[in-house]
Amino acid sequence: MRTRLAIRAHALLERYFPERRLFLRSEADTRFIRLKPLTQLIGFAGSAAVVAWTIIASSILIMDRIGAGNFRDQARRDQLIYQDRLNEMAEERDARAEEALAAQGRFNTALARISEMQSDLLAAETRLREAETGLGVVQATLRRSLKERDAAREEMAVLTAQLGDGAAALPGTQLAAANEEALSFLSDALSATAQERDSVTANAQDTLDHAADLEHQIAMLQDRNDQIFRQLEEAMTVSIKPLDKMFRSAGMNTEKIIAQVRRGYSGQGGPLTPISVSTMGELPTLDASRANRILNQLDRLNLYRIAAEQAPFAIPVHSSYRFTSGFGYRRDPKNGGRRMHAGVDFAGPVGTPLYATADGTVIHAGWQSGYGRLVKIQHEFGIETRFAHMSRIRVKVGQRVSRGDRIGDMGASGRVTGPHLHYEVRVGGQAINPMIYIKAANDVF
Incomplete structure (x- = not known):
């Protein structure tokens, strides 16, 4: 039974893959190699598998590049939008601060003016009380003078009746004339005092009306200040x-x-x-x-x-790249063992620009075993960043760098399988997943 199946299978293979011979001729003799149907089938299947794998791998690589490019473009657009928003909010904040300071100045000026007007009102009230007191004294004196005048007139009438035409030359007549003159003077003084009292009263009323207007303006100013303060508080939040x-x-x-x-x-x-x-x-x-x-x-x-x-919230690669390895334990690409990967890998062409992710000072710029060409940057808060496997280093030890400064080029130096950037973040010497910082800044930068 097995022999029949083998014969049928061989016949089927002979139909599609007939036996072939390859002749190899040399100067001395001629040899040939026999290609059996099974051998041809295995070769064809292997070639087809290689072609299929090449097509699938190329498609995956192209899709990754397209997806990574779209993500970076969107991240850059979001960063520009947020920076524009921050700038607009900063300008609005500065304008509101200036308005608040100007409003505070106007408020203080209005308070000082009200204080002056209150002082003037108190002085006017004091003068009014003094005038009323003087008026009372004048009125009492006038009443007394009127009584004396009436008594003098009655006495003069009696004397005139007794003495006849010679009364004009008597001392009583002279006294009556003096009283008339004093009465006229007192009447004029009383009239002037009454006018001054009316003037002081009118000025006091004007001052009160002006004070009421100022109080209304101050209330409106306070409402405006409250609105400005509320907008500033919301902007700060x-x-x-x-x-x-x-x-x-x-x-x-x-x-x-x-x-x-x-x-x-x-x-x-x-x-x-x-x-x-x-x-x-x-x-x-x-x-x-x-x-x-x-x-x-x-x-x-x-x-x-x-x-x-001063903290590494930025991405070190601004050009097209492929994220090839994350932070944590992984299969070693060299020997296949399980090892700790203390950073993240960004793969790209040799010479791709690499940038500092925060302000800091370069503390190492040279070769280090395993890392290849390595740059270490010390930042604030005990943070250190490392850029490994570079093809070229563009900074020196002791140099101050700012976020976005170019520090070198991507390469394949050190222990690698291809060109890429190995990026590390260490806090107090302990390796931390760099994506924690990069993802934390997604909503801000």
């Missing part, structure tokens, strides 16, 4: 919350980071000198407290932005 979330997502203590940055920028007159609204030794008002709180938030926002520049 929107600006600070993503940065705070970014640091916390990276496992960094925000209070310690802020304190460390503040110590580094504590010089008087420096870019981050704390500012506040002065209360001139008095208890702060509600507006002054809100203004001080907003200014403190502005200071915190500036500290966050400086700290963000």
